[in-house]
Amino acid sequence: MATTDLPGCLPVPGGRIDVDAGLYGTTRIHLVPDSGPERRLGPVPGTLEHRRARLAGRRPGVSRAIAVTAVLVLAVNLVLAAPHALELVTSQPRVAELVGTFTSPVSLPGWLNTALLVAGALAAVERVLTLRRNRVLDAETMWTSL
Incomplete structure (x- = not known):
C-alpha cells in the first residue's frame, strides 16, 4: 500500500x-x-460519497433539488457574510485609521445566524459528497481551514 x-x-x-x-x-x-x-x-463503495452518488443515480430529481438547495444556501450565506466580514476587518484600529469603518446594513437575529451557520455546514458537506468545488461559492467555508 x-x-x-x-x-x-x-x-x-x-x-x-x-x-x-x-x-x-x-x-x-x-x-x-x-x-x-x-x-x-468514482467514490469507493461504502463511503458517504458513494451513497450520495447512488442517490443521484436512483433519484436524479431529488439529487438535483438537494444540490440546488446547497448552492442557494451557500450563496445566501456568502452575501450575508460579506458585510459582516467587512465590518470586522474595518473595526481593527489600524485598518479603521487607513480606510475608515464600515457598519453592516444587515443585522440578523441570533437564531437566524445559527440556522444559516448550520445550513451552510450541511451545504458544504453536500458539495464535498458530490465532489464539487467552486472557489467563490465555497469561500464562506474557507475560514475554517486557516
Whole structure:
C-alpha cells in the first residue's frame, strides 16, 4: 500500500493518481494515464460519497433539488457574510485609521445566524459528497481551514 502527503501523487501502472483533500473531505482523485485524458475516479463503495452518488443515480430529481438547495444556501450565506466580514476587518484600529469603518446594513437575529451557520455546514458537506468545488461559492467555508 502506498502513502503520500497531500496534495500528492501515487504512481500506478500506466500513469499516476493525483489526490488532494480539504477540510471537509476529498477534493480530487484523478487517474492521469501516461497517454490519454485524465479522469476522475468514482467514490469507493461504502463511503458517504458513494451513497450520495447512488442517490443521484436512483433519484436524479431529488439529487438535483438537494444540490440546488446547497448552492442557494451557500450563496445566501456568502452575501450575508460579506458585510459582516467587512465590518470586522474595518473595526481593527489600524485598518479603521487607513480606510475608515464600515457598519453592516444587515443585522440578523441570533437564531437566524445559527440556522444559516448550520445550513451552510450541511451545504458544504453536500458539495464535498458530490465532489464539487467552486472557489467563490465555497469561500464562506474557507475560514475554517486557516
